[in-house]
Amino acid sequence: MSKSREIIAEAREVSKSYDGGRIVVLRDVSLAVRTGELVALWGASGSGKSTLLHLLGGLDAPDRGQLTVCGLNPVDEASRLSLRRHRLGFIFQLHNLIPDLTVEENLRVPALAVGAARAATAARIRELVTEVGMAHRLGHRIQDLSGGERQRTAICRALMNRPQLLLADEPTGSLDETTGSTVFALLKQLAERDGITVVLATHERRFAEACHRIVRVRDGRLEEIST
Amino acid sequence: MHIFSLIFTNLRRHRWRALIGMAGIAFGVAAMLTILAIVTGAIGMFQRILASDSHYLVFERNVSDLFFSSVTREQVDAIRARPEVAAAHPVLFGIVSAPDHPVITCFGIEASDPRLAKAEWRAGKVADFGARPDEIFLGARAAEFLGAHAGQTIAVGRGTFRVGGVFKTENGFEDGGVFLPLKAAQDFFHRGDAASVVTVQLRDERRGVEFKGALEAAQPGVIALENREFNSTYNSFKILNFTAWAVGVCAFCLGGLGVANTMLLSVFTRIREIAVLRVCGFSGRQVAGLIFGEAAAIAAVGVVVGFTLGFVLLAVLERVPQFQGYVQASLQPLVLVGIVATAFVTAAGGAIYPARFASRIQPAEALRYE
Numbered sequence: 001m002s003k004s005r006e007i008i009a010e011a012r013e014v015s016k017s018y019d020g021g022r023i024v025v026l027r028d029v030s031l032a033v034r035t036g037e038l039v040a041l042w043g044a045s046g047s048g049k050s051t052l053l054h055l056l057g058g059l060d061a062p063d064r065g066q067l068t069v070c071g072l073n074p075v076d077e078a079s080r081l082s083l084r085r086h087r088l089g090f091i092f093q094l095h096n097l098i099p100d101l102t103v104e105e106n107l108r109v110p111a112l113a114v115g116a117a118r119a120a121t122a123a124r125i126r127e128l129v130t131e132v133g134m135a136h137r138l139g140h141r142i143q144d145l146s147g148g149e150r151q152r153t154a155i156c157r158a159l160m161n162r163p164q165l166l167l168a169d170e171p172t173g174s175l176d177e178t179t180g181s182t183v184f185a186l187l188k189q190l191a192e193r194d195g196i197t198v199v200l201a202t203h204e205r206r207f208a209e210a211c212h213r214i215v216r217v218r219d220g221r222l223e224e225i226s227t
Numbered sequence: 228m229h230i231f232s233l234i235f236t237n238l239r240r241h242r243w244r245a246l247i248g249m250a251g252i253a254f255g256v257a258a259m260l261t262i263l264a265i266v267t268g269a270i271g272m273f274q275r276i277l278a279s280d281s282h283y284l285v286f287e288r289n290v291s292d293l294f295f296s297s298v299t300r301e302q303v304d305a306i307r308a309r310p311e312v313a314a315a316h317p318v319l320f321g322i323v324s325a326p327d328h329p330v331i332t333c334f335g336i337e338a339s340d341p342r343l344a345k346a347e348w349r350a351g352k353v354a355d356f357g358a359r360p361d362e363i364f365l366g367a368r369a370a371e372f373l374g375a376h377a378g379q380t381i382a383v384g385r386g387t388f389r390v391g392g393v394f395k396t397e398n399g400f401e402d403g404g405v406f407l408p409l410k411a412a413q414d415f416f417h418r419g420d421a422a423s424v425v426t427v428q429l430r431d432e433r434r435g436v437e438f439k440g441a442l443e444a445a446q447p448g449v450i451a452l453e454n455r456e457f458n459s460t461y462n463s464f465k466i467l468n469f470t471a472w473a474v475g476v477c478a479f480c481l482g483g484l485g486v487a488n489t490m491l492l493s494v495f496t497r498i499r500e501i502a503v504l505r506v507c508g509f510s511g512r513q514v515a516g517l518i519f520g521e522a523a524a525i526a527a528v529g530v531v532v533g534f535t536l537g538f539v540l541l542a543v544l545e546r547v548p549q550f551q552g553y554v555q556a557s558l559q560p561l562v563l564v565g566i567v568a569t570a571f572v573t574a575a576g577g578a579i580y581p582a583r584f585a586s587r588i589q590p591a592e593a594l595r596y597e
Contacts, residue, residue: 059506060591085508092594096503100240105232112230113508161508 005034007068008165008197009056014065016051021063025051027220028065033199035164038191041201042208042225043217049201050169052217056199057088057167070164085114089158091187093170095150097142103129103153104138110160121160128156132186148179155186159196166190166198172207184210230513234520237493244489245521248577249529251485252570256533259475259566261540264556266471270464271557272400274454276334280341281316281426282435284457285442288450292463293423294320300420302446306427311438313430316340317422319412323384323405325373331383332404335412335422342396343406350377351392357408362391366402386415399554427451475566479573482529486522486577494518494581501585502593511586518582519575526574530567 010033016026025048033039041049054060055067058074070087072079097106104125111121129135132152142150151171158166168187172180184207190196191212200211208214214225238245285306287296298317306315319335336342338357349367356364363383365375370393375381379390383405396402413420429438439451458464494501501514541556 054591054594057506059594060589081508081510084506090506096499096506096594098236098500098503100236101232105236109233109504110507112233113504113510113513157507 005036007032008035009033009069009199010067011052011056011062012066014052014055014062014067016048016055016060016062025220026055026062029220029222031215031222033165033197035197036191036195037213038188038198038200038211039213039215040208040211041199041217042203042205042214044203047217048220049217052222053167053169053199053201057090058083059090085110086161087164089161089163089166091151091154091158091166091168091171093173095142095154097150097153097157099142102139102141103134103145106142106153107157107160110157114161116161124160125156128159132156146179147175148182151175151179151183152186155183155190159190164197166196168198168200170201170203172202172204180204180207230517231520233517234524237497237517238521238524241489241493241496244492245525248486248489248522248525248574249532251482251489252479252526252529252574253482253533253536255475255479255482255573256530256566256570257536257540258478259472259569260534260537260558260563261544262471262474263562263566264537264541264558265544265554266467267559267562268399268554268557270458270467272398273464274458275398276318276400280314280428281454282429282432283427283438283451283453285315285425285427285449285451286423288448293461294322296423297418297421298423298425298449302449303422303425305446306425306442309438309442311429311431311434311441312427314341314428316426317409318424318426319409319416319418319421320423321412321416323415325381325383328372331369332400333383333412333415334401334404334406335409335416336406337409342401343394346394346396348392348394350390351394355391356406357410359389359391360408360411361389363388363411364392364394364406365390366404366406367393367395368399368403369405372403384415476569479569482570483573483577486525486574487580488577489525490518490522490578490581491584493521494585497585498588498593501588502590505588505590506594514588515582515586518585519578522574522578522582523571526571529574530570533570 011029011031013028013030014026015028017024029052031052041052043049051060055062056069056074058080061075067074069083072083074080074083098109107125107128108121126135129138132155134149134152134156137145137149142153145153166187171187172183175183187198187200188210191198200207202208216223216225285298286293287298290296303315303317306312316337316339321333321335323331323333325331343353343356351364365373370376373381375390377390377392380387381390407415409422429435435453442449442451452460504514544554545556
C-alpha cells in the first residue's frame with residue numbers, strides 16, 4: 001500500500017476511559033489510515049478496538065487527543081452528522097438492522113436521513129443487492145434472513161450513501177467460518193476493487209492477516225505488526 | 228419508503244401500546260365533544276326561549292341568574308307603553324318537581340305569548356290557555372315523561388293540576404317544560420306580580436339603542452340587552468362554557484399522560500434502534516420528528532375514534548327518556564376545530580419528553596453492549 005496516499009482517518013495521542021477514569025481503554029494511541037487501505041485492528045475482546053472504531057466514527061468522544069476523519073473533527077456535532085450521512089459507513093457484529101422492516105426498507109433508512117430521491121435510492125439498492133447476491137431477498141423481513149444474509153444487508157446499508165470509509169466492528173464475529181469468509185471477502189473486494197477504505201476490528205487472526213495492515217490492540221495500546 | 232413508513236411500522240409493532248395512547252385521546256375527544264355539545268345545545272335552547280320573536284331582553288339589573296330576576300307588572304306596563312315597542316312578553320321561570328322527576332322547568336307566560344301560537348298543539352288549543360285557573364299545559368316531552376295526557380289531573384310541586392293541553396315545540400327546554408298562565412305561576416312561586424324577564428319586540432329594530440337608553444334612564448332597576456349582547460355577557464353561559472372546556476381539557480390531560488406513557492415506553496424499548504438511526508445519519512431533530520410523528524398519528528386516530536364515540540353517545544343521550552329532552556346537541560365548527568387542536572396539542576405535549584430523550588440517545592452508549 002502506497003505511503004503517498006492521503007490520510008483519511010487519523011488519531012493522535014488519543015485516550016479513552018470509562019467509569020470516571022477507573023477503566024482505561026485506550027492510552028495515548030495514534031493511528032493513521034490512508035485512502036483505499038484495508039486495516040485490521042486485531043486484538044482480544046475488551047482490548048479497545050471497538051472503542052477506537054467508535055471514536056473514529058464519532059460515536060463516542062475521546063478524553064484526550066485529536067481525531068481527524070475525512071478532514072473533519074468527529075467530536076464536533078455538525079461534522080459528526082456530515083460524516084455519518086455522507087462519508088462513513090458502519091457495520092456491527094450483530095448487524096443492527098430494524099427487524100420489522102424488509103431488506104429494502106432497511107436499506108432505505110440512510111437514504112431517508114439525507115433525503116435522497118426515491119428513484120436514485122431504488123437504483124442504488126438494486127445495484128448493491130445484486131452485488132452481494134441479495135436481490136431475491138429484497139422484500140423479506142430481517143427475521144427471515146440467515147446470519148450471513150443479515151450481515152450482507154448490513155454491508156449494503158453501510159454503503160448506501162457511497163461512504164469513503166467503512167468502519168466494521170467484528171462483522172464476522174457472529175458468523176460461521178464459511179459465511180464469515182464470504183463477508184470478509186466482500187469487504188476486501190470493496191477496498192481493493194472500489195477503493196473504499198475499510199477499518200476492520202477483529203479478533204480472528206486469519207482475517208487480520210488477509211488485510212493490508214495489522215494493527216494489534218493490546219491493553220489499550222496499538223502495535224503495528226505488518227505493512 | 229417514506230419517513231411515515233418508519234412511524235407506522237413502529238406503531239404497528241407496538242400496537243397495543245399505541246391503542247392505549249389512542250384510547251386516551253379518543254376518550255378525551257369524546258368527553259369534550261359530548262360535554263360541549265350538551266352545554267352549547269342547552270345554552271342555545273335557553274337563548275331561543277329568550278329570543279322568541281324578540282329583539283331585546285329586559286331583566287333586573289345586577290342579578291346573577293335570570294331565575295332571581297324580578298320585573299314588576301308596573302315595569303312591564305311601562306315597557307309596553309314605550310313608542311318603540313311593538314310587543315312585550317313577560318316570562319316567569321321556576322323549577323318544580325313531580326314524583327320521580329325532581330327538576331322540571333316551569334314557564335309562566337301570558338296567553339298572547341307567540342310561542343303558544345307557534346307550537347304544534349297535540350291536545351287542546353291556544354284559546355284554552357289561561358281559561359281555567361287550575362290548568363297547566365305540557366310540552367310534548369314533559370307529557371311523555373310524566374305519563375300525562377290532556378284532561379288528566381297530575382301532581383306538580385305542592386299542587387295538583389288538570390292538564391289543559393299538550394303541545395310540541397322545537398326547543399328541548401320548552402318541550403320538556405310545564406307552562407302556566409303568568410298569574411298562576413306568580414302565585415305558585417310567591418313572586419307577587421313579577422316576571423323574570425320581558426322579551427321585547429321593537430317596531431323598528433334600528434331604534435334599539437334609543438329604546439335601551441330611554442328605558443334604562445326611566446327605570447334604573449332594569450337592564451335591556453340585545454339578544455346577541457345578552458348571549459355574550461350572561462354569566463351563567465360563561466360559567467357553563469368555561470366549565471365544559473375545563474372538564475374537557477382535564478379529560479385531555481389524562482389522554483396526554485397516556486400518550487406520554489405510550490411514547491416513553493416506545494422509546495425505551497427502541498433505544499438500540501434509535502442509536503442505529505443516528506449511526507445511519509439521522510439527526511437528533513429527525514429522531515424527535517419520528518416520535519412527534521408517532522404521537523400525531525396516535526392523536527389523528529384518537530380524534531376519529533373520539534368523534535365517532537362522542538356522536539354515538541350524543542345520539543343515545545338525546546333518546547334517553549330520563550334526560551326529558553333537555554339534551555339537544557349543538558356544535559359549532561370552531562368548537563370542533565378547538566377539540567381537534569386540543570387533541571393534537573395534548574399528544575404533542577405528551578411526546579415532548581420522550582422525543583427529547585430519544586434525540587439525546589448516544590449511539591456508542593446504546594450499542595456498546597452487543
